[in-house]
Amino acid sequence: MFTPNALGYLAETPSQTAGPYVHIGLIPKQAGFDIFSNNLGESPIGADTPGERIRIEGRIFDGTGAPVRDALVESWQADAEGRYHATPTADGFRGWARTGTDFESGLWAIETVKPGRVPGRHGHKRMAPHISLWIVARGINIGLSTRLYFGDEEAANAEDPVLRIIEQPARRQTLIARREAPGHYVLDIHLQGENETVFFDI
Amino acid sequence: MNEFIPRDRDQHPPAVTPIYKTSVLRGPHRPLISLQNSLSEVTGPVFGHGDIGPLDNDLILNYAKTGQPIGERIIMHGRVLDGSGRPVPGVLVEFWQANAGGRYRHRNDTYVAPIDPNFGGCGRTITDAEGRYAFRTVKPGPYPYRNRGNDWRPAHIHFSVFGTGFAQRLITQNYFEGDPLIARDSILGTIPDQAARERLVAKLDLDAAVPLDTLAYRWDIVLRGSRSTLFENKLEGN
Ligand SMILES: [Fe+2]
Numbered sequence: 424m425f426t427p428n429a430l431g432y433l434a435e436t437p438s439q440t441a442g443p444y445v446h447i448g449l450i451p452k453q454a455g456f457d458i459f460s461n462n463l464g465e466s467p468i469g470a471d472t473p474g475e476r477i478r479i480e481g482r483i484f485d486g487t488g489a490p491v492r493d494a495l496v497e498s499w500q501a502d503a504e505g506r507y508h509a510t511p512t513a514d515g516f517r518g519w520a521r522t523g524t525d526f527e528s529g530l531w532a533i534e535t536v537k538p539g540r541v542p543g544r545h546g547h548k549r550m551a552p553h554i555s556l557w558i559v560a561r562g563i564n565i566g567l568s569t570r571l572y573f574g575d576e577e578a579a580n581a582e583d584p585v586l587r588i589i590e591q592p593a594r595r596q597t598l599i600a601r602r603e604a605p606g607h608y609v610l611d612i613h614l615q616g617e618n619e620t621v622f623f624d625i
Numbered sequence: 626m627n628e629f630i631p632r633d634r635d636q637h638p639p640a641v642t643p644i645y646k647t648s649v650l651r652g653p654h655r656p657l658i659s660l661q662n663s664l665s666e667v668t669g670p671v672f673g674h675g676d677i678g679p680l681d682n683d684l685i686l687n688y689a690k691t692g693q694p695i696g697e698r699i700i701m702h703g704r705v706l707d708g709s710g711r712p713v714p715g716v717l718v719e720f721w722q723a724n725a726g727g728r729y730r731h732r733n734d735t736y737v738a739p740i741d742p743n744f745g746g747c748g749r750t751i752t753d754a755e756g757r758y759a760f761r762t763v764k765p766g767p768y769p770y771r772n773r774g775n776d777w778r779p780a781h782i783h784f785s786v787f788g789t790g791f792a793q794r795l796i797t798q799n800y801f802e803g804d805p806l807i808a809r810d811s812i813l814g815t816i817p818d819q820a821a822r823e824r825l826v827a828k829l830d831l832d833a834a835v836p837l838d839t840l841a842y843r844w845d846i847v848l849r850g851s852r853s854t855l856f857e858n859k860l861e862g863n
Contacts, residue, residue, distance in 0.1 A: 425824060425845060432708050433847045437821045438637045439798040439812060440645070441783065444731045448721025448747045448783055455732035458688055458745045460678045463717075486650040493733070499669060499791045507668040509789070519670035526733070541664050544860055555665050559796050562647030564638035564815050566794055570665075589658060614651050624632060624657035625666045625792045 438565035445495050445559060446523055453523045464522075467498065467535045469515010474503030474536030477606045479571060482529045483558065486615035490529025494560035497521040498533050498571075500553075505539030537573070537606075543584045551579035551586070553598075558612065568623045571610050574601045589621055597621050627851035628662035628860050629792050630708060638815035645815050646772055662792060662860060667851075669791035672717040674751060681749050684722075684762035688745030695741055696725025696763025700833060700841040701799075704756045705786060708850025712756025718846075719785040720760065721747040727768030727778075736768055761839065764801065772811050779806035779813070788848045799844045800826045 425433050446454040452462060468474075479498075483491040500518045501507050511517045516536070524531045540549040551572055558567040572580055580586055586595045597620045600610035612620045640652030660666065680687040685694060701720075705713040723729045723746065726738035730746050744763065752758050765780050781798045788794070800807050807813060807826065816822045826844075833841035 425847060427710060431710065432850065433706060433710050434636050434821065434824070435633065435708060435849050436786075436795060436797055436847045437816050437818075437825060438795060439783075439815075439825070440648075441785075441796045442798075442812075443733060444721065444729045445783070445796075447729060447731050447745075448719050448749075449785060451745070451747055454730065456730055456745065458747060459681065459749075461676060463672070463676060463749075491651065497794070499665070501665075507664060509668060509671040510673070517670060544661060544663055550663060550665070553665070555791055557791065557794050560651065562645070562651030564640060564642060564645070564648055564652065566796060567653065568792070585660060585663070588660070615654050619653060619655050622653050622655075622657050624634070624659045625629075625662065 440561060440564055441495060441559035443493050443561040449495055449521060450523050464497065464520045467500065467516070467518050467520040467533065469511070471514040472502070472516040472536055473514065475606065476534070477537045477608060478532060478534050479554065479600060479608045479610065480530060480532035481600070481610040481612060482531070483524060483612045484614065488616070490524070491560055491614070492524055492526050492529045494524045494531070494558055495521060496524070496531045497557040498535070499555040499557070500535065501538040501541050503536050503539050505541045507541070540579060547584040548582045551576050551583035553583075568625050569612065569620055570598050570623070571608070572599045573608060574599050594621050626664070626667045626860060627853050628667055629790060629849045629851050631659070632849060635818060636821045638817070642815040644811045648815065664860070666792040667790040667860065669787060669789060669793070671715065671789065672751060672787065673715070676717070677749055677751065682760040684744065684746065684748045684760065687748060689743045692743055694724065694744035694763050698761070698839040699764050700759060700761050700835070700839055701782065701827065701844065702757065702759035702830070702833060702841065703843050703845040705752045705758060705846045705848060706756060707788070707848050712752075713788060713848055714752050714754045714756050716752050716789070717749060717787045718752060718758045719747070719749040720782050722762065722765040722782040723768055725763050725766050727766035738766070738768070767806055776811055777806055777809075779804040779810050784846065786846055786848065790851075793848045795848060797825065801842060802826050802828050
């Protein structure tokens with residue numbers, strides 16, 4: 424249907440905003456109705472998944488400092504041993520979740536296990552524990568990729584090969600969730616402004 | 626595992642597009658930091674038929690309460706391909722849309738057109754061995770939205786697609802050929818490249834229609850391609 428270029432490659436389908444009603448398709452309960460027997464991404468783990476139970480949460484702020492209250496956040500992470508699983512393990516770990524920011528407070532939250540360290544590229548150090556985040560919303564033309572690192576992993580963060588390619592050390596801090604209490608991490612995301620979060624072209 | 630070919634950002638809308646006002650305050654200003662793929666980008670969740678239900682690809686029946694939804698009955702179908710033209714089998718495709726009157730079943734949609742009691746407006750499916758997807762629905766109606774003073778969205782269906790790696794994640798919208806609102810749409814207008822915009826327009830496919838029953842439209846989706854590493858710039862350790 425589409426015409427390949429001179430080398431035979433096809434161009435990627437262009438992105439369009441997820442719009443204000445993204446909840447209908449991906450998290451219909453938040454849109455206000457129940458339709459699917461299995462709502463995908465409600466939890467990245469199972470009841471028996473080993474690892475330290477944690478809660479990650481935060482808000483997403485626009486260029487005026489107002490919380491974005493209609494965004495969708497997806498997360499992708501390794502298990503507590505640092506292994507990724509494309510399909511759920513016997514103990515119910517999948518490592519993928521999705522949730523919406525709250526229509527009133529703008530807060531999003533995911534309960535999961537703390538990921539382990541994952542091998543870096545060939546010749547690189549292991550990566551620090553991190554969770555990949557993908558954010559879409561009305562007004563976001565193409566999904567935003569970022570990472571959440573953990574504030575209590577200072578030694579691992581200091582040698583993380585991805586954090587280290589961010590030239591300004593102050594900007595690295597935009598990816599590091601602060602530990603509010605044992606097992607409770609908060610990361611606020613800023614779409615614009617002085618503290619604009621680092622987003623990646625992956 | 627292979628890494629993905631870097632995204633050609635010229636095929637996509639930039640982050641800030643004044644024609645679509647909301648993007649002005651929500652689009653990041655700073656350059657994206659380019660990352661060579663690690664395991665975190667080339668892996669991703671893979672779904673199977675056990676994750677979805679038997680009516681999930683039939684929006685005519687999956688929320689029917691007292692009868693079937695009002696509207697033009699259509700089949701939307703196509704293939705999911707990668708950048709090398711290879712079919713992408715076994716991936717999750719999700720879709721959501723307004724009803725035939727242009728109204729969404731969503732607590733934040735206050736458009737005057739009525740909710741259809743028999744239409745939910747969402748579904749999902751998994752591509753088959755040849756990368757094909759298909760679902761049945763009613764054609765969505767255009768609707769107005771707050772942007773410029775009199776902006777109307779052309780009829781469209783929202784699509785969410787997974788690949789095999791999280792870096793392939795894509796959300797987009799498709800349109801229907803012949804719609805005079807397409808050329809005036811400020812969301813489609815965020816894409817600078819004319820040929821790229823045209824790739825979001827589904828074509829009438831009479832051969833796939835069910836005579837005396839349901840029309841059909843065809844629209845193919847292309848995800849980022851991957852490459853095998855020819856020389857030593859390896860993805861994983863050891
Ligand atoms: Fe829409």
